[in-house]
Structures are given as C-alpha cells and as structure tokens.
Amino acid sequence: MKRYKTIILLILFQFVCILNGFSQEKSIPKSLKVYEKDGIKAKSFTFEGIESYLNQKNDTLYVINFWATWCVPCVKELPHFEKLNQKYKNGKFKMILVSLDFPKMIESRVIPFIKQKKLKAEVIVLNDPDANSWIEKVAKEWSGAIPATVIYRNDTRKFYEQSFTEQELETEIQSFIN
Amino acid sequence: MKKFKIAFFVLTIGVITAFTTLNPSGYEIGSIATDFSLKNVDNKKVSLKDFEDAKGFIVIFTCNHCPYAVAYEDRIIELDKKYKKLGYPVIAINPNNPEKQKDDSFDKMKVRAKEKGFTFPYLFDDGQKIYPQYGATKTPHVYILQKTEKGNVVQYIGAIDDNHSDASAVKQKYVEEAIDALLKNQEVRIKTTKAIGCSIKA
Incomplete structure (x- = not known):
C-alpha cells in the first residue's frame, strides 16, 4: 500500500509541477518598480520581464518598439506607431513601447512625454544595464542602436533596426495579417 | 518547458538570420x-600614422548629444589616461551629421571637449x-x-564595459581586459560585445 501511495504522491507532485510550468510561461515576471505620476503608470522590468513579452504564444500579433525620449528618430516615428495602434488595437493586436530611458528620467521625462503625446499604447521601461547579456536575445542581428522594432506572432518573427514611416510600418504589420 | 522555449527561440532566430542578409559592410x-585624416577640435588634422610610438589605438565613435555617450565620457578620459602611456591612446570620432x-556640430564638439577636458583627439x-x-x-x-606590420588590425569591437548607467557597478571592463591581453601578447578573450547606443545620424 505504502508503495502505491508514494507513486500517487509522485504523480500528483509532477502534475502540480507541470501546471506551475504552464502558468509561469504565460505570466509576465513581477516588475522592478511601478512609476506613477499624473494618473499615468509605467512598469519597469529587467530583461527577464521584457523577454516574456517577446515570446507570447497566443495568436496575437505583437509590435514591440525599443525607444527613448532622447532618441530623436524614435520620437519622430512614435506617432506612426500610435496611429497604427489605434487602428489595429481592437483585433488580436498588442503594441508595447519599451523605453530605454535611464531610471532617473522616468518620472521627469517619460511620464510627461506619454501625457503630452497622448500615448495609448502600453509603455514599459527596460532597466537592465548589462545590455550585452540581452541584446542578442531580442534579435541576433541587433547591433544595439535604437530605434529597433520586433513584430511577431507565435513563431513568425521579424526584426527591424531602422526608423519607420507610417506606410512602411503598416506594410510590415499587414504582411503578418495577410 | 523553459529549455524548449529557449531552444525554439534560438531556432526561430537562426532561421530568421539565415534568410536575412546581414550588414555586409x-x-x-x-x-x-x-x-584617416580628420579634423580635431584644435583644427589640426589627425591620422593614426601620426602616432609613431603607439602600439595600437582605442578608436571610439562617440558624440555630444547621446546620453549613453555622455554617461561614458569620464570613463573614456580614464581609459586614455591609463592606456596612452602604455601605447594605446584613445581616438574619439564624432560620426554624426550636424x-x-x-x-x-564641430563648434559644439569644441565646447564639449573643453568643458570635459578631453585628453585625447576628438575628431569630426x-x-x-x-x-x-x-x-x-x-x-x-x-x-x-593593434598596430602590426600588416596594418592596424581590429582586435575588439563593442562596448566599453557592462554597465552604462553606473560605473561603480561595472563587473566586466571589456576594453581594459582586451588591451591588457594585447599588452601581454595574449589573445583577447571577449572579442565582441553589444551595447545600446544612439543610432548614427548620417
């Protein structure tokens, strides 16, 4: 009897482990910090948190843009991202704007920027200074220059180290939809 | 599960890179x-061949405006102070189109070089x-x-160290480790690294 009990316990244990595994895959790791000002929130993450945003398996089309308030070409292309987010957001579509601003700039620059530009796409902050450890996990070919964008759905993925016009970005989004 | 995910990710990236042409230049x-022969902030032209006694060079593309470049200014000065006398001077080049x-701009380069007391050429x-x-x-x-009979051979490409935001939290000083190895006639252990930076505006 005792042997059976042990086996059943082991099986139950494994089952729990598997369940845990599944739930972990879908959830986003806890944020480092939540910045809040003027009713606008921005969560910051280490790369582990960002990585789960880059590897969701749920039929949603993800557009993930790496930017910073001090990056002139990034700021220039953000209105195109915002406009296309408004256009596609009601479908299976999720846009995430990953700010690489330094932590001390989040409250003084990033949140006022979100407010001023009326950004509706989700802004999260990547705070992980050892960039060499994670740049190639975003895309092997990324040199580290911003702006940079990943578009993916499940296992189909494209990486762009460039600036977009609205037309160029929509063409790329459409190439995933059609 | 995680292992599979990583394997899958690596595979996807592999497939993507296999079908994308990498930057050939x-x-x-x-x-x-x-x-090269580029104008320094003192209006004089500077070339690598001018440094007859150098064993090599730390060529750094940097600029005034980029916060990452600014975050590294003091560390670049320290690199020059430490390694110029060992034969590896810093040569800074601003690649951006003003x-x-x-x-x-060239005028603002002069201002910044003076403000910070750059000990190295800052070329445009x-x-x-x-x-x-x-x-x-x-x-x-x-x-x-590294200066050799064949010419100046590229021995390291990438970041200065592994923490742009906090010099005191740096664990690996990639540039220093590379030059220390070259000075001992050893192979550079970490030859390439990547860092976030401001894209060059041409």
Whole structure:
C-alpha cells in the first residue's frame, strides 16, 4: 500500500509541477518598480520581464518598439506607431513601447512625454544595464542602436533596426495579417 | 518547458538570420582598419600614422548629444589616461551629421571637449565617410586596433564595459581586459560585445 501511495504522491507532485510550468510561461515576471505620476503608470522590468513579452504564444500579433525620449528618430516615428495602434488595437493586436530611458528620467521625462503625446499604447521601461547579456536575445542581428522594432506572432518573427514611416510600418504589420 | 522555449527561440532566430542578409559592410575581428585624416577640435588634422610610438589605438565613435555617450565620457578620459602611456591612446570620432543632429556640430564638439577636458583627439567625421568603413552603427561604439606590420588590425569591437548607467557597478571592463591581453601578447578573450547606443545620424 505504502508503495502505491508514494507513486500517487509522485504523480500528483509532477502534475502540480507541470501546471506551475504552464502558468509561469504565460505570466509576465513581477516588475522592478511601478512609476506613477499624473494618473499615468509605467512598469519597469529587467530583461527577464521584457523577454516574456517577446515570446507570447497566443495568436496575437505583437509590435514591440525599443525607444527613448532622447532618441530623436524614435520620437519622430512614435506617432506612426500610435496611429497604427489605434487602428489595429481592437483585433488580436498588442503594441508595447519599451523605453530605454535611464531610471532617473522616468518620472521627469517619460511620464510627461506619454501625457503630452497622448500615448495609448502600453509603455514599459527596460532597466537592465548589462545590455550585452540581452541584446542578442531580442534579435541576433541587433547591433544595439535604437530605434529597433520586433513584430511577431507565435513563431513568425521579424526584426527591424531602422526608423519607420507610417506606410512602411503598416506594410510590415499587414504582411503578418495577410 | 523553459529549455524548449529557449531552444525554439534560438531556432526561430537562426532561421530568421539565415534568410536575412546581414550588414555586409564594416570590420570584423582581424580586419585591417583604414587610416584617416580628420579634423580635431584644435583644427589640426589627425591620422593614426601620426602616432609613431603607439602600439595600437582605442578608436571610439562617440558624440555630444547621446546620453549613453555622455554617461561614458569620464570613463573614456580614464581609459586614455591609463592606456596612452602604455601605447594605446584613445581616438574619439564624432560620426554624426550636424544637419541631422545640431548638438553634434564641430563648434559644439569644441565646447564639449573643453568643458570635459578631453585628453585625447576628438575628431569630426566630416561628410560621414569613415564610420561606415568601420561599420559603426551607434555611439558609443569602440574598435581596438593593434598596430602590426600588416596594418592596424581590429582586435575588439563593442562596448566599453557592462554597465552604462553606473560605473561603480561595472563587473566586466571589456576594453581594459582586451588591451591588457594585447599588452601581454595574449589573445583577447571577449572579442565582441553589444551595447545600446544612439543610432548614427548620417
């Protein structure tokens, strides 16, 4: 009897482990910090948190843009991202704007920027200074220059180290939809 | 589960890179770097061949406006102070087109060099002709060159260290480790690294 009990316990244990595994895959790791000002929130993450945003398996089309308030070409292309987010957001579509601003700039620059530009796409902050450890996990070919964008759905993925016009970005989004 | 995910991710990335043409221009480890004649902030032209006693160079593409470049200014000065006397001076080059980034004009380079007390040449890549040959994409972007009979051989490409935001939290000083190895006639252990930086405005 005792042997059976042990086996059943082991099986139950494994089952729990598997369940845990599944739930972990879908959830986003806890944020480092939540910045809040003027009713606008921005969560910051280490790369582990960002990585789960880059590897969701749920039929949603993800557009993930790496930017910073001090990056002139990034700021220039953000209105195109915002406009296309408004256009596609009601479908299976999720846009995430990953700010690489330094932590001390989040409250003084990033949140006022979100407010001023009326950004509706989700802004999260990547705070992980050892960039060499994670740049190639975003895309092997990324040199580290911003702006940079990943578009993916499940296992189909494209990486762009460039600036977009609205037309160029929509063409790329459409190439995933059609 | 995680292992599978990683394997899958690596595979996807592998497939993507296999079908994307990688940037064909720019130097790799072992390439012979071009010399140049660029205007320094003191209005005099500077070339690598002017440094007859140098054993090599720390060529850093950097600029005024980029917060990452600014975060590294003091560390670049320290590198020059430490390694110039050992034969590896810093040569800083601003690759940006001032028409696209007005804070990176030649006049503003002079101001910044004076403010910070740069101990090294701060050169202007007028017409943006040199940085594409090196394959620099962002600021700061470091190339360590070793002077040999064949020419200036690229021995390291990448970041200065592993923490842009806090010099006191740095664990690995990539540039220092590379030069220390070269000075001992050893092979550079970490030859390439990547860092976030501001894209070069041409």
